[in-house]
Amino acid sequence: MSDATIRKLTWRDIDSIIAIDQKVTGKARESYWKNKIIIYSGLDPGACLVAEADGKVIGFLLGERKDWEFGAPQSGWIEILGIDPGYQGKGIGHLLAAAIIEHFKKSQITKVQTMVERDAENLLAYFRSLGFAEGSLINFSKDI
Numbered sequence: 001m002s003d004a005t006i007r008k009l010t011w012r013d014i015d016s017i018i019a020i021d022q023k024v025t026g027k028a029r030e031s032y033w034k035n036k037i038i039i040y041s042g043l044d045p046g047a048c049l050v051a052e053a054d055g056k057v058i059g060f061l062l063g064e065r066k067d068w069e070f071g072a073p074q075s076g077w078i079e080i081l082g083i084d085p086g087y088q089g090k091g092i093g094h095l096l097a098a099a100i101i102e103h104f105k106k107s108q109i110t111k112v113q114t115m116v117e118r119d120a121e122n123l124l125a126y127f128r129s130l131g132f133a134e135g136s137l138i139n140f141s142k143d144i
C-alpha cells in the first residue's frame with residue numbers, strides 16, 4: 001500500500017490503537033494500552049510509531065532501545081505491533097519495521113531483536129520476510 005504514511009505516535013492515537021487491538025484479539029484492553037503507551041513513549045518516543053491511510057490510524061508499533069548487562073552492546077527491540085485486519089498483508093507492517101530500523105540506525109544500533117510465540121505463524125512469517133532469523137537467546141519460564 002504505497003499511500004500509507006508513518007509518523008510518531010501521539011497520545012491522541014490511543015483510541016485507534018485500542019480499537020485495532022480489539023479487532024485483532026476481540027478484547028477491549030483500555031488500561032493495558034494506556035500503560036504500555038506511557039511506558040514506551042517515556043523510554044523512546046522515536047520508537048513508537050503509527051501508520052495512517054484513508055484518514056485514520058491503521059497500524060502501530062512500539063519499540064525501545066535496551067542496554068544489556070555483561071557489556072553487550074545496545075540493541076533495538078520491536079516489542080509490540082498490530083495492523084488493522086482490513087489492512088493486513090498490504091506491506092504496512094514492513095513500512096513500520098523499516099521506519100523503526102531507520103530510527104535505531106540513527107542511534108548507531110546495529111542489531112534489532114524481538115520475541116515471538118513459537119506457534120504465531122503470521123508473526124514468524126512476517127519477521128522472516130523482514131530478514132530476521134533466530135537469535136541466541138532462549139526464553140525460560142516456570143509455572144509457579
Ligand SMILES: CC(C)(COP(=O)(O)OP(=O)(O)OC[C@H]1O[C@@H](n2cnc3c(N)ncnc32)[C@H](O)[C@@H]1OP(=O)(O)O)[C@@H](O)C(=O)NCCC(=O)NCCS
Nearest residue numbers: 080081082083088089090091092093094122123125126129
Ligand atoms: C503479523 C502482522 C504484524 C504483519 O503485518 P502486515 O502489515 O500484515 O504484514 P506485511 O504486509 O507488511 O508483510 C507481509 C509479510 O508477512 C508475512 N505474513 C503476515 N501475515 C501473515 C499471515 N497471516 N500468514 C502468513 N504470513 C503472513 C508474509 O509472509 C509477508 O511476507 P512477504 O511480504 O515476503 O510476502 C499483522 O498481520 C498483524 O498485526 N497481525 C495480527 C496482530 C498480531 O499478531 N500482533 C502481534 C502482537 S505483538
